[in-house]
Amino acid sequence: DIQLTQSPSFLSASVGDRVTITCRASQGISSYLAWYQQKPGKAPKLLISAASTLQGGVPSRFSGSGSGTEFTLTISSLQPEDFATYYCQQLNSYPRTFGPGTKVHSK
Amino acid sequence: EVQLLESGGGLVRPGGSLRVSCAASGFKFSTYAMSWIRQAPGKGLEWVSVISGRNIFYAEPVKGRFTISRDNSKDTLYLQMNSLRGEDTAVYYCAREDWVGLDYWGQGTLVTVSS
Numbered sequence: 001d002i003q004l005t006q007s008p009s010f011l012s013a014s015v016g017d018r019v020t021i022t023c024r025a026s027q028g029i030s031s032y033l034a035w036y037q038q039k040p041g042k043a044p045k046l047l048i049s050a051a052s053t054l055q056g057g058v059p060s061r062f063s064g065s066g067s068g069t070e071f072t073l074t075i076s077s078l079q080p081e082d083f084a085t086y087y088c089q090q091l092n093s094y095p096r097t098f099g100p101g102t103k104v105h106s107k
Numbered sequence: 108e109v110q111l112l113e114s115g116g117g118l119v120r121p122g123g124s125l126r127v128s129c130a131a132s133g134f135k136f137s138t139y140a141m142s143w144i145r146q147a148p149g150k151g152l153e154w155v156s157v158i159s160g161r162n163i164f165y166a167e168p169v170k171g172r173f174t175i176s177r178d179n180s181k182d183t184l185y186l187q188m189n190s191l192r193g194e195d196t197a198v199y200y201c202a203r204e205d206w207v208g209l210d211y212w213g214q215g216t217l218v219t220v221s222s
Contacts (some may be wrong), residue, residue, distance in 0.1 A: 049205075
């Protein structure tokens with residue numbers, strides 16, 4: 001099974017900060033990586049698919065990059081509504097796996 | 108508008124069974140892979156199972172105990188859960204997979220396994 005790790009696990013940031021979250025896969029997954037945002041009590045929301053494709057309606061301050069085993073999610077200027085937990089997921093093979101999550105909270 | 112609506116969650120005793128359902132609307136259900144994902148209280152997301160055509164896959168912790176199925180005539184996805192354990196306590200989400208991501212999710216249904 002492919003394991004995903006995320007760093008950091010927790011991130012303290014302020015509105016306007018540039019935020020970067022890293023996701024690493026235990027083996028190469030090409031660009032089969034998705035990023036999700038989850039707020040408390042809500043279902044996750046797909047932000048980015050295929051490592052770098054922004055989903056419709058997602059603000060352009062979100063971007064994704066990477067391929068193979070290392071991926072990043074960047075928020076160029078953190079907004080109040082971006083405080084949430086972010087998960088990566090690999091869709092290269094089964095079982096699909098999620099990273100453990102990165103909680104972005106207010107400094 | 109794509110909608111996914113889970114139902115069937117509740118309280119069940121250890122060793123018991125439960126079936127949760129996911130009613131889909133707003134898209135051609137039969138042409139999409141459909142997944143179940145769960146989230147234990149205060150924990151991260153855990154992928155559970157997927158059904159795509161005749162292909163079915165499970166996560167190791169639920170293999171042999173859970174069965175995913177779908178009724179394309181009713182646009183409904185199911186997850187039959189047997190031999191339930193405390194560690195199966197979670198919110199269960201259904202989601203549509205378009206191969207590069209889970210693009211639509213339901214609101215989730217809570218399954219609590221406790222005596």
